Amino acid sequence: MHWQTGLILFIATIVLMEGFAYVAHRWVMHGPGWFLHESHHRPRAGNWELNDLYAAIFAVPSFILLLGGVQLGWWPGCTWIGAGIAGYGAIYFGFHDVIVHKRLDHHYLPKSSYMKRIIQAHRLHHVVETKAGNVSFGFLWAPKPEALKAELKRRERAGVRAPAGQNAPAGRGAPLD
Incomplete structure (x- = not known):
């Protein structure tokens, strides 16, 4: 070949x-x-x-x-x-x-809008701790974070992790802003 x-x-x-x-x-x-x-x-x-x-x-x-x-x-x-x-x-x-996830120590800070978008999209994926109700399943392509936040809000933040040290009300998660 x-x-x-x-x-x-x-x-x-x-x-x-x-x-x-x-x-x-x-x-x-x-x-x-x-x-x-x-x-x-x-x-x-x-x-x-x-x-x-x-x-x-x-x-x-x-x-x-x-x-x-x-x-x-x-x-x-x-x-x-x-x-x-x-x-x-x-x-x-x-x-x-x-x-x-910084499984190896580094000091990389994303500068390009692409890297910022996919990192933020992945972090928004991780605010949901449950099997269902998640957003952004890709790794190298992701929707704009604004669209993902809107979708999580539409789902009434179901499964969204509460901020550290706080308990979220039943059925509601942490604010996304």
Whole structure:
């Protein structure tokens, strides 16, 4: 396979992974997979949480495609697709785990409107502690924070975490402003 075709497959896989991640996050992690993902919506005690198992689960297709494409004589595109899945995982780790959740110490301050928007959208996702009633399930693309705040208000802040040291009234969460 020509390297340019492979590069197109690699980039297309990264782009398509955002759609896959959205679907998995919204309907698996906030659905039947909540038993693992719930740990990610709670304060973390230590370096690991049950939600980290998703990284291992999502690495399996990448590993299999890379192995098949490089060692087992499968279609060469498998290598590029497997690398694209791994590339998306690396981008996800850098954005989600390092920049947003600061699992590695850093002093990065977002300057671009894009980075500010996706970080704020992810933080708005995390103000909801429950399985349902959440907003913003993407990782590299997110609606404007104003739209997300309006949607949370429309839902009467159901499941929104109370500010530290306060108890929210039943059915109501913290203010979003």
